[in-house]
Amino acid sequence: MLKLLFLLLSAGKLGKVLLTGGSMLVSVIAYAFVFGWRYAAGFVGLIFVHEMGHYLAARQRGLEVSAPTFIPFVGAWIELKDQPHDxxxxxxxxxxxxxxxxxxxxxxxxxxxxxxxxxxxxxxxxxxxxxxxxxxxxxxxxxxxxxxxxxxxxxxxxxxxxxxxxxxxxxxxxxxxxxxxxxxxxxxxxxxxxxxxxxxxxxxxxxxxxxxxxxxxxxxxxxxxxxxxxxxxxxxxx
Structure with missing residues (x-):
């Protein structure tokens, strides 16, 4: 486990995982106050799948892209570090x-x-x-x-x-x-x-x-x- 944690840190991936997971959790909590936690979890999950569509397509085309980031009652987005050339x-x-x-x-x-x-x-x-x-x-x-x-x-x-x-x-x-x-x-x-x-x-x-x-x-x-x-x-x- 420690070795895996070290590898994630050395690869700079742990921060990305925490940002995506943490912002998702905050969104679920925020939506849960209004709609209940079951609906909140499902709704955030649907947004995540949508954003992963963009993520996978960008990676397929060789573009450097960030993992999804969530903001409650706004949505989520991925950051294209490489812009499309066409x-x-x-x-x-x-x-x-x-x-x-x-x-x-x-x-x-x-x-x-x-x-x-x-x-x-x-x-x-x-x-x-x-x-x-x-x-x-x-x-x-x-x-x-x-x-x-x-x-x-x-x-x-x-x-x-x-x-x-x-x-x-x-x-x-x-x-x-x-x-x-x-x-x-x-x-x-x-x-x-x-x-x-x-x-x-x-x-x-x-x-x-x-x-x-x-x-x-x-x-x-x-x-x-x-x-x-x-x-x-x-x-x-x-």
Whole structure:
């Protein structure tokens, strides 16, 4: 055990493990005060799976990336120490999070149907909605990273979606996201496809654009249907 601890310390990995595990624990405790510890643990677990999707995709593409860090009632993120060199890599890393997160939510859904657990059904709904929310086509959402493979101008479509979300469910978090998104909106507004730097980064084949466009629309449709259905199922229970 001591030898293993020494190896972790020497590799600089123990601090990363403690940061991820510690921030996850703090998030579980914070959510538990509002929702109870069972739901809190499941919800944080769903976020973890989502972030690990990004982590694994980044590592697959050879990018140096940090382990997930959690902040209660904000979410979690991974830090890309190496930035993608092209938009296709950015889209792949962005897509992997909602994809793996959706599979985790689907697992909760099937388990809920099998056991009749309201808790698992509530977690399934939370997972579907969380990943659907992240597909808003506006950076820094995952949807913005995916749709950038089409053109950054797609981000302008995400602005009214974010505004509609705020009027539907006003939240300080949405205001923070809007502030973070503002520079990206300006980037999309000023985007020049003829700029050599843009051509180098965003220059992909029509097949790649079509492929990611279908991936995006397919996952978006699936999550919208599942979020709607699980919401109705929960409403019928109560």
């Amino acid at each position: 938009v296709e890599t950015e889209a792949w890393v962005g897509f992997a999070g909602p994809l793996l997160g959706s599979l985790a939510a689907l697992g909760c859904y099937f388990a809920a149907r099998e056991t009749g657990s309201q808790l698992l059904l509530a977690l399934a709904y939370a997972g579907f909605f969380l990943n659907l929310f992240n597909l808003i086509p506006l950076s820094p959402f995952d949807g913005g990273r995916i749709t950038a493979v089409l053109t950054p101008r797609v981000w302008l479509v995400g602005v009214p979606v974010l505004v509609a979300m705020f009027f539907w469910r006003p939240s300080p978090m949405l205001i923070l996201i809007a502030v973070m998104a503002a520079p990206q909106v300006m980037k999309a507004w000023k985007y020049d496809p003829k700029d050599p730097a843009n051509q180098q980064y965003y220059g992909v084949s029509t097949e790649t654009r079509l492929t990611y466009g279908l991936y995006y629309l397919g996952l978006l449709t699936f999550l919208a249907i599942m979020a709607h259905d699980t919401h109705d199922m929960l409403g019928a229970i109560h």
